[in-house]
Amino acid sequence: TQLLEQSPQFLSIQEGENLTVYCNSSSVFSSLQWYRQEPGEGPVLLVTVVTGGEVKKLKRLTFQFGDARKDSSLHITAAQPGDTGLYLCAGIIQGAQKLVFGQGTRLTINP
Amino acid sequence: GAVVSQHPSWVICKSGTSVKIECRSLDFQATTMFWYRQFPKQSLMLMATSNEGSKATYEQGVEKDKFLINHASLTLSTLTVTSAHPEDSSFYICSHLDLKGGETQYFGPGTRLLVL
Numbered sequence: 001t002q003l004l005e006q007s008p009q010f011l012s013i014q015e016g017e018n019l020t021v022y023c024n025s026s027s028v029f030s031s032l033q034w035y036r037q038e039p040g041e042g043p044v045l046l047v048t049v050v051t052g053g054e055v056k057k058l059k060r061l062t063f064q065f066g067d068a069r070k071d072s073s074l075h076i077t078a079a080q081p082g083d084t085g086l087y088l089c090a091g092i093i094q095g096a097q098k099l100v101f102g103q104g105t106r107l108t109i110n111p
Numbered sequence: 112g113a114v115v116s117q118h119p120s121w122v123i124c125k126s127g128t129s130v131k132i133e134c135r136s137l138d139f140q141a142t143t144m145f146w147y148r149q150f151p152k153q154s155l156m157l158m159a160t161s162n163e164g165s166k167a168t169y170e171q172g173v174e175k176d177k178f179l180i181n182h183a184s185l186t187l188s189t190l191t192v193t194s195a196h197p198e199d200s201s202f203y204i205c206s207h208l209d210l211k212g213g214e215t216q217y218f219g220p221g222t223r224l225l226v227l
Contacts, residue, residue, distance in 0.1 A: 006154075035218075041220055042115075042117075042204050042206075042218035043204070043218045045216075045217065045218075097160070098157060099145065099157070099206075101154045101156075101157075102154065103153075104154040
């Protein structure tokens, strides 16, 4: 059973297009993180969201935490080839210490 | 963010040998560290939670006698893959937990293990 459903798992779009990646769960998370991972490297933290309804922006990336803290989204505006990579959402279920990962979204931005 | 290092970054070994992977927290004292395994084109799977000074907590399906974890200090945790077999070939990643700033985990760069 996948506690955190991430979609889409694969996405290939043209440079300049917008995209949204979703993470959904039936569980409540005390916090949720988004990571980006390059081949052969560990995940690098992009953002942590902790408050329901919270929106954080990182240049062209916008992260949103659902009001009920059960879901999150990552929106990229005007995608660039440099955005290509594996994006992972991960959250700590309320009351637990373990980080639960989504399946990941392998994003390819074509020039 | 906090810095986590891993050593070695990659290792090739013969089937039946044991391999030790070190995970160091460089600028933070980590009472809790985590070990993950990642197969190609898949997400990270938690193997165990390593607690300083006590026994590790293993996830269901992870053999504790095969994957030995030692967290002897606040800055060092080790994972030893005993009697490695080709199916143990994977990317092993450690992380530590920062309870400040939203329970963020900071990950090491990973260790790629290839068992021949």
